[in-house]
Amino acid sequence: DAGVTQSPTHLIKTRGQQVTLRCSPKSGHDTVSWYQQALGQGPQFIFQYYEEEERQRGNFPDRFSGHQFPNYSSELNVNALLLGDSALYLCASSYRGLSGYTFGSGTRLTVV
Amino acid sequence: DQQVKQNSPSLSVQEGRISILNCDYTNSMFDYFLWYKKYPAEGPTFLISISSIKDKNEDGRFTVFLNKSAKHLSLHIVPSQPGDSAVYFCAASEENNDMRFGAGTRLTVKP
Numbered sequence: 001d002a003g004v005t006q007s008p009t010h011l012i013k014t015r016g017q018q019v020t021l022r023c024s025p026k027s028g029h030d031t032v033s034w035y036q037q038a039l040g041q042g043p044q045f046i047f048q049y050y051e052e053e054e055r056q057r058g059n060f061p062d063r064f065s066g067h068q069f070p071n072y073s074s075e076l077n078v079n080a081l082l083l084g085d086s087a088l089y090l091c092a093s094s095y096r097g098l099s100g101y102t103f104g105s106g107t108r109l110t111v112v
Numbered sequence: 113d114q115q116v117k118q119n120s121p122s123l124s125v126q127e128g129r130i131s132i133l134n135c136d137y138t139n140s141m142f143d144y145f146l147w148y149k150k151y152p153a154e155g156p157t158f159l160i161s162i163s164s165i166k167d168k169n170e171d172g173r174f175t176v177f178l179n180k181s182a183k184h185l186s187l188h189i190v191p192s193q194p195g196d197s198a199v200y201f202c203a204a205s206e207e208n209n210d211m212r213f214g215a216g217t218r219l220t221v222k223p
Contacts, residue, residue: 004155033210042201042213043156056210090155103155
């Protein structure tokens with residue numbers, strides 16, 4: 001039973017570019033949350049997707065957008081990348097957003 | 113806004129002793145609290161949780177204590193083992209809204 005799968009594992013982008021990160025939830029889970037973890041900090045909530053709609057959103061600008069597909073997988077898109085967007089991006093899945101989140105190993109994004 | 117705070121960035125204990133990790137929060141509407149453990153190159157792994165209607169929850173070597181009046185929770189690990197060495201994150205949520213995390217405490221258990 002696969003857990004949460006994220007791709008790619010590492011990514012280097014240039015300032016101003018756009019990036020798409022992908023997440024496949026754990027089997028049986030239907031809700032996907034995205035987090036940004038900067039160096040030395042805890043994960044910061046970006047947004048959550050349920051039934052293909054954004055259900056909750058944290059304090060992130062509109063440059064951060066997402067999508068959820070009918071198979072519950074999700075994408076995180078970041079436009080106009082800034083150096084400060086360099087971080088570990090974590091995806092977590094759950095059933096109906098209830099407790100018991102399962103995290104993926106993350107995508108390490110470096111913006112140069 | 114730092115609604116969940118872990119003021120100790122690191123903690124070092126001897127194997128077999130007790131590890132106590134602390135967490136403070138500011139949002140009195142939080143009703144569910146969790147602890148996650150994170151090893152390098154892995155995502156956070158759920159460890160233990162507690163609802164605001166309780167003040168203690170125990171699971172094997174791990175016990176979480178909640179003091180609502182002080183807006184404080186702690187994780188006790190007894191006895192500590194070298195394999196417990198990791199970064200521990202405290203998280204809180206309000207009415208099934210998404211989690212807010214602290215900055216983490218790096219626990220080192222020395223053999």
